[in-house]
Amino acid sequence: MTSQALSVRRSPRRRRRVLIGLTVALVAALSPVGAVPPAQAAPTLLSQGRPATASSTENAATPAAAAVDGNTGTRWSSAFSDPQWLQVDLGARATLSQVTLVWEGAFARAFQLQTSDDGSTWTTIHSTTTGAGGTQNISVTGAGRYVRMYGTARGTGYGYSLWEFQVYGETGGGTPTCGSGNAAQGRPATASSTENATLSASAAVDGNTGTRWASAASDPQWLRVDLGSTQSICRVVLNWEAAYARSFQIQTSADGNAWTTIHSTTTGTGGVQTIDVTGSGRYLRVYGTARGTAYGYSLWEVQVNTTGGGTTDPVPPTDPRNPNFGPNTFVFDPSTPTSTIQSRLNTLFTQQETNQFGPQRYAVLFKPGTYTADVNLGFFTQVAGLGMSPDDVNLNGHVRVEAFWMGGNATQNFWRAAENLSVTLPAGVTVERWAVSQAAPYRRMHLRGAQNQIQLWNGGDGWSSGGLMADTRIDGLVVSGSQQQWYSRNSEFGNGWTGSVWNMVFQGVTGAPPPHFPNPSHTVIPQTPQVREKPFLYVDGTGEYRVFVPALRANSAGTSWYGKTPAGSSISLSQFFVVQPGTSAATINSALAQGRHLLFTPGVHRVTEPIQVNRPDTVILGLGLATIQADNGAVGMRVADVDGVKVAGIMFEAGTTNSPVLMEVGPAGSSASHAANPTSLHDVFFRIGGPHVGKATNTLTVNSDNVIGDHMWLWRADHAASGVPTGWTLNTADTGLTVNGDNVTMYGLFVEHYQKYQTVWNGNGGRTYFYQNEMPYDPPNQAAWMNGATRGYAAYKVGDGVTSHQAWGTGSYCYFNVNPAVVAERAYEVPTNPNVRFTNMVTVSLGGVGTINRVINNTGGTANAANQQVYLTTYP
DSSP states (O other): OOHHHHHHHHHHHHHHHHHHHHHHHHHHHHSOTTOOOOOOOOOEEOOTTSOEEESOOSSTTSOGGGGGSSOTTOOEEOOSSSOEEEEEEEEEEEEEEEEEEEEOSSOEEEEEEEEESSSSSOEEEEEESOOOOSEEEEEEEEEEEEEEEEEEEESSSSOOEEEEEEEEEEEOOOOOOBOOSOTTTTSOEEESOOSSTTSOGGGGGSSOTTOOEEOOSSSSEEEEEEEEEEEEEEEEEEEEOSSOEEEEEEEEESSSSSOEEEEEESOOOOSEEEEEEEEEEEEEEEEEEEESSSSOOEEEEEEEEEBTTOOOOOOOOOOTTSOOOOTTEEEEOTTSOHHHHHHHHHHHHHHHSSOTTSSOOEEEEEOSEEEEEEEEOOTTEEEEEOSSSGGGEEEEEEEEBOOGGGTTOOTTOOSOEEESOEEEOOTTOOEEEBOOOSSOOEESOEEOOTTOEEESOOTTTOOBOOOEEESOEESSEEEOTTBOEEEEESOEETTOEEOOSSEEEEESOBTOOOOBOSSSOEEEESOEEEEEOOOEEEEOTTSOEEEEEEOEEEEEOSOSSTTSOOOEEEEEGGGEEEEOTTOOHHHHHHHHHTTOEEEEOSSEEEESSOEEEOSTTOEEEESTTOEEEEOTTOOSEEEOSOSOOEEESOEEEEOSSOBSOSEEESOTTOOOOOTTSOOEEEEEEEEESSSSOOBBSEEEEEOSSSOEEEEEEEEEOSSOOTTSOOOTTTSBOSEEEEEOSSSOEEEEEEEEOOSSOSEEEOSTTEEEEEEEEEOOSOOSSGGGSEETTEESOOSEEEOTTOOOEEEEEEEEEEOOOSOTTOEEEEEEEOOOOTTEEEEEEEEEEGGGOSEEEEEETTBSOOBSSSSOEEEEEEEO
16 A cells, blocks of 8 residues: 555544544533533553554554554554454453444454453454444453454455554453353263263263263273363363263363373262363363273263353354355346356356266355346256345246256256246246256245246156245246156145146145046145245345244245235344354354354365254254265264254265264254244255265154254265266165154155165154155165065154154155165055054156065055056055
8 A cells, every 4th residue: 555545544534533622622611610520430541552463564654563552643554354353462361341442444344352361262252243433432341361353354445454452441350260161061072982872972961960971881981072162171070870980081182182181090989070170172081991880981961161261263253244155156136237147157057067966056146126047057056036025036037947968857957946036937938947856946936927837847858856846936837747746835826737747745835736646646735734934045125134034834825925924033144153164063063152043155064073053043044055064974963952943955965984863953862842933944955975975874863843844855875977986885874864753744855765764753743745755776686675574674664653643645666776676565664553644655666677565564556567656545
């Protein structure tokens, strides 16, 4: 920056100070003689003249020291980038009451005020994303020797610039005390072994002294907890079960690999041991070397206390007016040239048309307004409007999916989405095509024009096989064409629906065809008993990004928005942590612990420990089919047994090391009722194998009661594209969905290709509306796929102890192409009970390759080469 530019920028500030001085003089002259302001205790200015450092300086004339010299004519200024910081050393610990920032023209729009006892680990005591510059007097509560301003978003194109940085308070803040809060509670825990699945490591940090971790009966054994960030540890409380440690160490580590012992004993007595320690680390480990009994080691609880409020990983604030959605999100407004928009769309489609196993993910977002665009969606691309209503964004053109890349076969058109838009077709065009199979929602859309039709594929071009239309208005006609199966929920078809192949289910749809099964195969349920629509991102009238969370609806039909005001709540994006690829699970968990919601940007987010969602009503929303990959055998996400968590638009992927489960909703044994505010999963997809070898014993386990699933596809890769590793012993996965909670409801459930039961349902009161399944293609022979003495595993298993369950519109298909002699004994296996009822079932031997011997239990015909489709209307 030139000296001339400096002069120009300083002059307004100088004029402002002159005016302030004149105003003060005028007020003094007009004040009554003898008037005295009210007495008040003034805080002490602690920072003036103290050593100051900064992340950068613009030049030698603007050093850090200039911001603490008491001279409002000198200033610190930084480089022109984010983040930047200015730090002052108070010389001793102090209790703080106020920080005053006197900004030059180059101010911070988003920044944090932080304290530290060592200048290394920091605690945030103030955070804002709406800084306006000028002079800010900020009341704070905190303590530390070091104080810094940590800027994350500049208010101008320049750097950060402070005339003065003033810290007020009282010296002698004292030695940090050992707190009583448990830094370990709810944190990710692992162990060297577990006695059995019910005695997991996490049970020792769940705050429940009725649950415990127990190890194998051998030495040594250990339990490790990840505190999420570096902590100053002052006390550890061990609550032993009868199987205690006689000899053990307490250890800390910064990285989970190199360990420092902070306590050691060979005379452990069990019971409750309160141990004062001095140490620091992110990880704490109880390392047992000699057991006190013949059993393993067993802990009811491990409590970790820390000093002085602890530290957290840096979780930057989110500017709700200018959020960073990452390089793979493209936001357009009506001023964007049409040619620019179309060029970007064409480039994305060319790249993604066949890219079903690549790591690229994209989101294309349109602010409210009218556009002309032809949106042809390829793999891992989401197009969405940013209005409160789909009609706030209108595209003159198309939002379509074709299948030219496969010669008209759309059975592999997966993983893409269109949401919250209205579409007006070009003049003279009356057909919109949406040729998709699984994991390709057409949600909260409006296809305008009663003369138009949306075609779910054309029988002359090829097949498509499975999809979802929800909360959508089609003014004209829906033509299913060669679509083999489809689920429509809470939508409106102005001119109805035509067509059927195997399994078409309509629920809460106005304009649905009459119920008829099996020919045409139309299952019609007039209402949806309880559902919450998917949360969505939008921009309000002031330009602020927000997330709308629709309310629960009971016994509903039709859309939530057409001709009505949607019910629900709105959350500013400032309350979200925007997760970029490469962000650690520890940082994500720190954000969650601070009460933040999560917005995942497009990309593959690799985690080596679970994302732990403990707070009720947390919203987790993904853009561009953001993918969480569980590496090193980790669980991708665990949701506590709490009310109202919403997870939407996320794909989970297995890593190359086997995970016990990719996502768990509620820990084992969950029993709380969430009937008034259930957790809900919307467009949540799972993939085991495909881009690489993937392994997971279970995929999704639901232990909580009252959970709602709103469109999910759980898939094991057994017949992927050329060059992608697949195989019976490579991509290994026992089960797709396991439901142990009561009163769980699934709308639009797709589960495919697992090696044992596809779905296991152990909870009572369960309901499934539309089920689509393909059995594994690749059993090498019958001996490799036996369930005891039974040939193969059912696609849908209702537990033997279940006394109430219902399912409508279910389809299961086989294609045993590795060995067509393989037989599945039955598609559905359920207890015989009048309250366990299945309505409208179909089994199919695809191309006659393989056999499904019975539909449900020992009832129903055989699907094979001679009789490829078998229907059954009711059971029992």
